[in-house]
Amino acid sequence: NAGVTQTPKFQVLKTGQSMTLQCAQDMNHEYMSWYRQDPGMGLRLIHYSVGAGITDQGEVPNGYNVSRSTTEDFPLRLLSAAPSQTSVYFCASGAVPQDTQYFGPGTRLTVL
Amino acid sequence: GDSVTQMEGPVTLSEEAFLTINCTYTATGYPSLFWYVQYPGEGLQLLLKATKADDKGSNKGFEATYRKETTSFHLEKGSVQVSDSAVYFCASRNDKIIFGKGTRLHILP
Numbered sequence: 001n002a003g004v005t006q007t008p009k010f011q012v013l014k015t016g017q018s019m020t021l022q023c024a025q026d027m028n029h030e031y032m033s034w035y036r037q038d039p040g041m042g043l044r045l046i047h048y049s050v051g052a053g054i055t056d057q058g059e060v061p062n063g064y065n066v067s068r069s070t071t072e073d074f075p076l077r078l079l080s081a082a083p084s085q086t087s088v089y090f091c092a093s094g095a096v097p098q099d100t101q102y103f104g105p106g107t108r109l110t111v112l
Numbered sequence: 113g114d115s116v117t118q119m120e121g122p123v124t125l126s127e128e129a130f131l132t133i134n135c136t137y138t139a140t141g142y143p144s145l146f147w148y149v150q151y152p153g154e155g156l157q158l159l160l161k162a163t164k165a166d167d168k169g170s171n172k173g174f175e176a177t178y179r180k181e182t183t184s185f186h187l188e189k190g191s192v193q194v195s196d197s198a199v200y201f202c203a204s205r206n207d208k209i210i211f212g213k214g215t216r217l218h219i220l221p
Contacts, residue, residue: 043201045209102157102158105155
């Protein structure tokens, strides 16, 4: 049982490049979410999903896209990377929104 | 909207000291409340939770009580250890989870 996995662990991009951060969970959780963590800002919700085919915006969705074609996977896409997107990104999943959330190990992204 | 406010850090204590990290929330209805801990280089992991008023969550010597009258969920531990050094996040959850900004805790041997 791997829990929540994220790839890559580290990534460096140039401004304007696009990329996808992968997130997968093997706990059959319906609820999945993406956060970014910045110094002094805590965790901010980017996008979330309450089940396959359903996604919604969080607090800071601009510049990011998500899709949820399966229960297991919830990729986060950066369409045109900007230095302001330099951050640590965490994916999380839970059985329901009110339940315990399980976090992945994070992806540290630097945009030059 | 919902929000969570927790005390600013960093908090530095000596080993075996008593710990309190304050957390208050604003929310519609009665959210579930959580404390998460983040050790260096890792993701967050659940420390404890409470789902209704007067519930007490506890784990690894940490405790927090859901106080509806003061909208608080303060984290306490009677005797901290060096291994408790981490960042602690208070969170509330209705339809989505809202995190506080985190409190960094340093425990000196």
